Amino acid sequence: MVAEKVVHHVVTRPGRLHGHQDYDIPVAEALVTEPGIRKNNEDVSFYTRVYPLESQNIEKAADREWVWSVYTPEVREYREEHDRVNQPLVDAAMVTGEIEPTGVPEIGKDMTDAIRLRARELGFGEVGFTRFDRHYAYQSKRRWIKYEHAICVALEQDYWQTQTIPSLDAEFAHFGTYEMEGAMGLQLAAYIRELGYHAQVHSPNDNSAAYIPMFVQAGLGQLGANGQLLSPHFGSRSRLMIITTDAPVTYDEPVDYGIHQFCQECQVCVNRCPGRALVKEKVWWRGVEKNKLIYDRCRPVMARYEGCAVCMKVCPVQRYGMKPVMEHYVETGEVLGKGTDNLEGYELRDKGYFGPGKLPKFDRQFFDIPHGTKEEWLFEEFKAKLQSETKPSQDEVMDFVSELDEILAVGHTTRGDE
Ligand code: SF4
Ligand code: SF4
Numbered sequence: 001m002v003a004e005k006v007v008h009h010v011v012t013r014p015g016r017l018h019g020h021q022d023y024d025i026p027v028a029e030a031l032v033t034e035p036g037i038r039k040n041n042e043d044v045s046f047y048t049r050v051y052p053l054e055s056q057n058i059e060k061a062a063d064r065e066w067v068w069s070v071y072t073p074e075v076r077e078y079r080e081e082h083d084r085v086n087q088p089l090v091d092a093a094m095v096t097g098e099i100e101p102t103g104v105p106e107i108g109k110d111m112t113d114a115i116r117l118r119a120r121e122l123g124f125g126e127v128g129f130t131r132f133d134r135h136y137a138y139q140s141k142r143r144w145i146k147y148e149h150a151i152c153v154a155l156e157q158d159y160w161q162t163q164t165i166p167s168l169d170a171e172f173a174h175f176g177t178y179e180m181e182g183a184m185g186l187q188l189a190a191y192i193r194e195l196g197y198h199a200q201v202h203s204p205n206d207n208s209a210a211y212i213p214m215f216v217q218a219g220l221g222q223l224g225a226n227g228q229l230l231s232p233h234f235g236s237r238s239r240l241m242i243i244t245t246d247a248p249v250t251y252d253e254p255v256d257y258g259i260h261q262f263c264q265e266c267q268v269c270v271n272r273c274p275g276r277a278l279v280k281e282k283v284w285w286r287g288v289e290k291n292k293l294i295y296d297r298c299r300p301v302m303a304r305y306e307g308c309a310v311c312m313k314v315c316p317v318q319r320y321g322m323k324p325v326m327e328h329y330v331e332t333g334e335v336l337g338k339g340t341d342n343l344e345g346y347e348l349r350d351k352g353y354f355g356p357g358k359l360p361k362f363d364r365q366f367f368d369i370p371h372g373t374k375e376e377w378l379f380e381e382f383k384a385k386l387q388s389e390t391k392p393s394q395d396e397v398m399d400f401v402s403e404l405d406e407i408l409a410v411g412h413t414t415r416g417d418e
Helices: 041-050 061-070 073-094 112-122 168-194 212-217 259-266 268-272 295-304 316-320 322-332 374-387 394-410
Strands: 007-013 023-028 126-131 149-156 199-202 238-245 283-285 288-290 346-348 352-354
Touching: 023 322, 061 295, 061 374, 073 168, 073 199, 112 126, 112 149, 112 168, 126 212, 149 168, 149 212, 168 199, 168 238, 212 238, 259 322, 316 322, 374 394
Parallel strands: none
Antiparallel strands: 007 023, 126 149, 149 238, 199 238, 283 288, 346 352
């Protein structure tokens, strides 16, 4: 029985790549909520002031070190190689804010079109402009961020490699895209300097802020129930980066793609998550209404199964694109691919294949991982020893002190963003 829906509005976006035709997405009346995301600005400001955001590289440093102990040898080898190749790009981005422009600016000229064109020519699939919203800046990066305007760019990762998630092949797509994006960001920044302005590259592997809210504000997509930016052409199959600048630009507007209501009806990622880490109901979190991922249910799966990302793989917007998904919804009132192996099936190494309605099982120990910063975790383990019947020996006390010393000397950070 076909339950055709009334179209409320059509969103027109540029084609997937530079030179491609425009892309029209019909949004059914039944899916309309509001442009961008529902939020309460007073609450956002309050949380920023009292509980500022911090990078997972710092806040979650203990488990980010731990993951290396459970990687397969192949993943470990590839991650080490990626870090070796990528580190010079991260280092180069770090100092871009200090580099002076090489050209002379044309006074009074808006630079939006020139920058957007160059970004598209370089290969970025989505490009948008907004204010760099310091509410979402990480505490440790606040002083580093120099310029007011944010250029939000997304680089698509390989389609077919992504459909093999979770796999080493998909990790090649994931980390390989970061490597390309890091280099392309430096090229775009050099171009902005030629126009006569400063440009600071926020490396996609050393994030300065929570980026998705700014991408939403720039109209490049909406937040999905999987906690990822769903953009028109590739859903969440992309890697995000920001460049800040003092070039005069015009900000884009947030868009209602119908994603908030669509996710409530779809729920495929929520139902297919092997770690049961995604939650059906939205909650208010730091002043924003969203589906909040349970980190401790996700991380153990990600670490052991090649980055997992089943929630990316099974999303129809990733798999088929937003236009076919929304057209199908208008025609039938249904979610394209829902309930099919084509969309929902995945294979977990040593566990087998899981089709619609089937999920793997893990025992409780599987979810025991270190928490917090490295020193917090060290204290927690030491406290457990003190509370146990066999008190720590003198040597163990000395080991604790020297390990703590080492952590504090090196600082809080660990390896880059994933
Ligand atoms: S990465 Fe895997 S475990 Fe984590 S939320 Fe996505 S599907 Fe669930
Ligand atoms: S799988 Fe469905 S519910 Fe999950 S993010 Fe994609 S569209 Fe939303």
